[in-house]
Amino acid sequence: MRGMTRLATPGAVHGAVQPSFEDLGTPLREVTFVVVDLETTGTRTTDSGITEIGAVKVRGGEVLGEFQSLVNPGREVPAFVARLTGITTAMVSTAPSIDLVLPSFLEWAHDCVLVAHNAPFDVGFLKAAAAGLGYPWPGFPVVDTVPLARRVVPKDEAPNHKLATLAHLFRARVTPEHRALADARATVDVLHGLLDRLGAMGVQHLEDLATAADPVPPDVRKKRHLADGLPEAPGVYLFKGPGDEVLYVGTSTNIRKRVRSYFTAAEKRRRITEMVRIAHEVTPVVCATPLEAAVRELRLITEHEPRYNRRSKHPERHTWVRLTDEPYPRLSVVRDVRPGAPHIGPFGSRRVAQDAVDALHDALPLRQCTLRLAAVSRTPGSPCALAGMGRCSAPCVAVVAPDDAYAAVAKTAAEVLTGDPSSVVQALAARIGRLAAEQRFEEAGVVTGRLRAYVQGAGRAQRLAPLAACAELVAARPTPAGGWELVVVRHARLAGTAVTRPDEDPLPVVDALRATAETVDAPVPPAPACHPEEAALVIDWLESPGVRLVHTSDPWALPVRSALAHADLAGVSGEVRAQVDSLQ
Structure with a gap:
């Protein structure tokens, strides 16, 4: 077995490659x-x-x-x-x-x-x-x-x-x-x-000479020694500053070559040049596979919150849209996922989540008030303006029996959140078409943005939910060298990875990997047991060509009619989309 590693510990053995002058550092x-x-x-x-x-x-x-x-x-x-x-x-x-x-x-x-x-x-x-x-x-x-x-x-x-x-x-x-x-x-x-x-x-060094004519500040160029001794292997690198503060985390298929590029004119980001000026050390973490490197990078960014990284530092800022669990459900933008209620997301910001909520309100007469209503009110309420416009069935006025009409609306809302979104897509596509026909393209652009936010959020949830619910999934993908890249995924979190030699039986490696992989507590689907971006990386890998499922404890499948089928907003005509997108 070559390169077997758990995500908790760095290290891997890599095959020989033909180095170039640039890689040698002569x-x-x-x-x-x-x-x-x-x-x-x-x-x-x-x-x-x-x-x-x-x-x-x-x-x-x-x-x-x-x-x-x-x-x-x-x-x-x-x-x-x-x-x-x-x-x-x-x-x-x-x-x-x-x-x-x-x-x-x-x-x-x-x-x-x-x-x-x-x-x-x-x-x-x-x-x-x-x-x-x-x-x-x-x-x-x-x-x-x-x-x-x-x-x-x-x-x-x-x-x-x-x-x-x-x-x-x-x-x-x-x-x-x-x-x-x-x-x-x-x-x-x-x-x-x-x-x-x-x-x-x-x-x-020779590779220094190749970029010596670049207009690089002398104090930055002198930091090139930080790349000396770094491995020419895939993995993660951490720039550290005073007090061993982690300033920046990155990933590359060749750590040494990538780090050296920070000291040349190829690096044009001002904030990164500022980072290099105060860095005094680069720590490498060699990884067995590119997937492990990408996951490690994400986890290290989340752990250290480096001031010079801009993405993935705050997973707690991701939001979800929930259909609340009450007699007359409503849509709410929330930070966490709770059992027993449909959710879509995650969304990168509350604003985008609210766009998805507005899309659903455009298509369904769900109540938008935030009061908690009893199934039957003792006294009739006063319907709001939305009820008069036909955009809310006004369950607040039910005093004799529960509002069955609203129950049907809530059931439809649950279905379009977790299953087929066609009814919402068709309703909003028709509205976008009418607005475009009246040359109200800015309004059409607003509705298109809402529809896109809803479809993408629903698609993410439907894609995440099956894997988040799966206690363990083992998959394999052939390597260019003729071996196998193996992964163990638990509740959408990468729990272990290994690479086998071409002449090695992978099944004993699978057994060892399952026995030593990280223990992962079950989350509340569709939320994964990890950073949402890590789950997306894992799913992308699982859906890549050549991947074979070795073992799965629970079904891993998508709805037949899912939001992913509408990711390109096929219900909106191409001409209308072109007009609208030109204004966005």
Whole structure:
């Protein structure tokens, strides 16, 4: 068994992967650079050819070798190019052609990082030559010294960032003279000068160099060491600040790579940049599966309430709509779920829940007063304006016998909350159509928003209720490696997860996982025994392709005619929806 873990403890074993340069985190002193320069007959690859290739191989400040060759471009060398470089048509007429020189250079530069001053020019010609000869481009990592120079050499120190200017600034041992090898030698000294300056800014690894030209504040860039030693594995990471305060929780399929991105220009969120400035540690939690990572992230956010996370911190703020349990039921927006009464939700806010309530009131003549009414009142009440408008059957005036008409309305309300919502959808869709026909699109938009809130809330409850009521469900999904990803779900909460090897019998692992999974107390459905977002993550996983049910203690099914069938508001015509949505 590989990667078996309960949700209470971190840790997993992962298969080997082929790392890239970006993933390795190679110190710059261990990187072999090939600094290359070309001379050409022109500036465009489409109508120009290479006349000379010069390159220097260096590692750790030491020159390991040099490559230099004239190249017959197969065309005349223009006079102005000859004057600039000193390379004439006569000089290259007996030189080897590119089909002989390029393979030698590519083999010599194998497994190295290419460096050039204005790299798009030189590398562009090399790629074009490879393509013309039918060679696949090796995909060298490339470093361009021009943007690096712009990052660390201010204008008051150098008037421009040309190679000759930088060579003079860094006291290069060779003066650039528009010959390939000389210019490559000068670029080596420029590279080393730039690396010295970048090192003071925290650029110590190859992947640091890849983003060193980004406009990242120096104090943020210096925090890159926080990613050192982090695992290249899926899981959760916690940024911690003074006093070990958890500032931010995130998840990734590659913890180290994701954390490093926070110190580059790829991170553009101001609040996250502020967080990085005060962070002093990153704690990883390696997970067996992406599902476990997503659940752990959610739980840690709920537990620590990090100030820089914006979502999922307050599950207690989720609301439900309940049909109250009293002689004349009414709709109420509540925080908790109680047994014996239909509910829909959860809703992210009280406002959205109220929209769902308003949708039901638009379709059904439920009472909207908050008084608790007896089945038979001793004295007749005074019906409100809604009764006069036909939007309430006014049970408050019943003095002889219970109001059977209202009982029928309440029964319909219970049915549309827990089962088929078609009657509500059809009633509101007809109203939206009438408003749109009268070009009252803003009012139609309000009703559409209410209908959408109701349908989504009812769909969530109908989706959650069966799993929340299920004491235990075990499911499996094939892994790309040929094993199985196993989960134990109890009352919609992820209670355990494991990953098996391709050659391993999964059934004993299932038995062990069930025996060690978390004990979960039964909730009141449709509320799950966990954060509603965790339940949604679990359900999404269970409904994903390839999942197989191994064991279930209770039925797990949806109503045949459920609110989920109306999630796209199919009862509202597409034209009307387009008009309404344009105003929202």
